Amino acid sequence: GAIEARASVSWPRQGTFNLNLQGLNTGVADDFVKTNYPAISLNALETSGGWSNGPVQFKLTLDASAAAGDQTFLPAPLRVRLQAAAIADGLVVSNLVATSQGSRLLNALGSLPVCLDPLAATNQLRILPDKPLRFHAVTAPGGVMWGALARVSGLELVNPNFTIDVAGTWAAPLGKLRLRADRVELVRYTNAVAPVLQDLELALEVDPQKARLTTGELLAQGEPVSFTGELPLGRDFWLRLRRRQVPDWTQARASLQVENADLAAFEPLVPKVLAPQGQASIHLALLPGGDLE
Numbered sequence: 001g002a003i004e005a006r007a008s009v010s011w012p013r014q015g016t017f018n019l020n021l022q023g024l025n026t027g028v029a030d031d032f033v034k035t036n037y038p039a040i041s042l043n044a045l046e047t048s049g050g051w052s053n054g055p056v057q058f059k060l061t062l063d064a065s066a067a068a069g070d071q072t073f074l075p076a077p078l079r080v081r082l083q084a085a086a087i088a089d090g091l092v093v094s095n096l097v098a099t100s101q102g103s104r105l106l107n108a109l110g111s112l113p114v115c116l117d118p119l120a121a122t123n124q125l126r127i128l129p130d131k132p133l134r135f136h137a138v139t140a141p142g143g144v145m146w147g148a149l150a151r152v153s154g155l156e157l158v159n160p161n162f163t164i165d166v167a168g169t170w171a172a173p174l175g176k177l178r179l180r181a182d183r184v185e186l187v188r189y190t191n192a193v194a195p196v197l198q199d200l201e202l203a204l205e206v207d208p209q210k211a212r213l214t215t216g217e218l219l220a221q222g223e224p225v226s227f228t229g230e231l232p233l234g235r236d237f238w239l240r241l242r243r244r245q246v247p248d249w250t251q252a253r254a255s256l257q258v259e260n261a262d263l264a265a266f267e268p269l270v271p272k273v274l275a276p277q278g279q280a281s282i283h284l285a286l287l288p289g290g291d292l293e
Contacts, residue, residue, distance in 0.1 A: 001021070001022060001023040001025065001042075002020075002021070002022040003022075003024075004020040005017075005019050006019075011118065012118035012119050013052070013053055013118075013119070014051060014053065015050055015051060015118075016049070016050035017047075017058075019045070019046070020045070020046050021042055021044070022043070023042075023043065023044075024042040025039060025040070025041045025042070038066045038068065039066070039067045040064060040067075041066070041067075042063075042064050043063040044062070044063040045060075045061070045063075046060070046061045047059065047061070049086065051118060054119070055086070055088065055115035055116060055117045055126075056116045056117070057085075057086050057087055057088070058085065059084075059085045060083070061082070062081065063080075064079070064080050064081075065080070066078045076100045076101055077100060077101060078098060078100050078105075079098070079099045080097070081096075081097045081099075082095070082096050084096075086115065089111065089131050089132070090113035090114050091113075091114055091115075092110075093110055093112070094109060095107075096108040096109065104140050105139060105140055106137060106138070106139050106145075107138050107140075108135070108137035109135075109136055110135030110136055110137075111133070111134045111135075112133065113127065113129075113169070114126065114127055114128065115128060128170070129169060129171040130169055130171060132168075132169065133167065133168055133170055134166065134167055135164070135165070135166040136164070138161075138163050139163075141159045141160055141161065146160055150187055154186060154187050154188035154189075155186065155187070156184070156185040156186075156187050157181040157184060157185075157200070158184070158185065159181060159182040160179065161179070161180045162177070164177050168207075172207070173207065174205070175206040176203070177202075177203070177204040177205075178201075178202065178203050179201070179202040180200065180201050181200040183196075183197065183198050184200050193268045193269055195220060195221060195269055196220070197218055197220055198218065198219040198222075199217070199219045200218045201216075201217045201218070202215060203215035203216075206233075208233060208234075209233055209234055210230060210231065210232050210233055211233060212229070212230045213227070213228050213230070213254075216229070220266075221265035221266050221269070223261040223265050224259065225256070225257070226256075226257045227254065227256045228254065229252065229253060229254035230252065230254075231247075231249070231252045231253075232251045232252075250288065250289055250290060251288045251289075253286060253287060255284065255286070256282065256283075256284040256285075257281075257283055257284075258281060258282040260280075260281055261279060261282075263279065263280055264276035
């Protein structure tokens with residue numbers, strides 16, 4: 001590997017820097033330190049920038065890869081490439097791409113209004129609450145993430161597509177998440193006949209005050225099922241998360257609807273309970289306090 005570094009600093013008022021790393025690998029330490037983590041290769045890292053009586057501004061290019069490791073965490077090699085820059089309005093990620101075995105797993109870009117200000121007496125890493133916040137990420141089917149999710153949760157999503165969009169400001173952010181999958185397979189289901197779950201679509205909107213599942217749809221045994229939900233958030237919710245406490249779900253709302261479903265479709269799942277004839281509709285609502293109607 002190779003390391004090239006230059007810097008001229010008059011702390012904290014001003015400074016310039018330039019760093020170039022090539023071909024560094026954590027595997028060189030395997031003879032001295034044994035770990036269970038996969039070997040990481042820093043193929044290339046180039047950054048240059050500086051500051052003068054203000055926040056640090058820089059450009060960054062990164063190319064790194066990780067060897068396959070634990071089957072649950074990283075069953076296949078991973079490569080990450082990043083292009084980013086720090087400007088007056090924050091950190092701009094112009095391209096973030098993760099690939100594995102030639103397939104693209106993740107593509108992301110956006111702007112995060114944060115800055116590093118050496119002149120600040122405290123909180124040198126500052127959040128810019130009123131500057132625009134923008135982030136967009138898309139995952140591809142067949143990625144490492146989906147395999148790990150299946151092993152941990154027991155749910156395997158066939159041909160999944162997940163997008164996340166964040167907009168607004170740090171003071172008033174709005175997040176939108178959308179998930180689609182052709183099929184959901186219950187990999188840990190032990191009964192003789194597993195339910196057929198197809199055409200899953202979820203849409204979730206999150207702001208500081210509430211999270212809303214605006215779209216929840218799938219076909220269960222070929223019959224349409226729809227569901228929505230809402231959970232008030234507020235200051236108490238985020239405080240509980242920071243303290244690693246279970247959120248208060250008692251104020252949640254949810255609804256489930258099945259319209260005129262053919263019972264014959266569900267008879268193979270519970271043949272001793274259902275007769276293969278007739279139709280049924282279900283309308284369930286969960287109200288704050290845990291009441292059902």
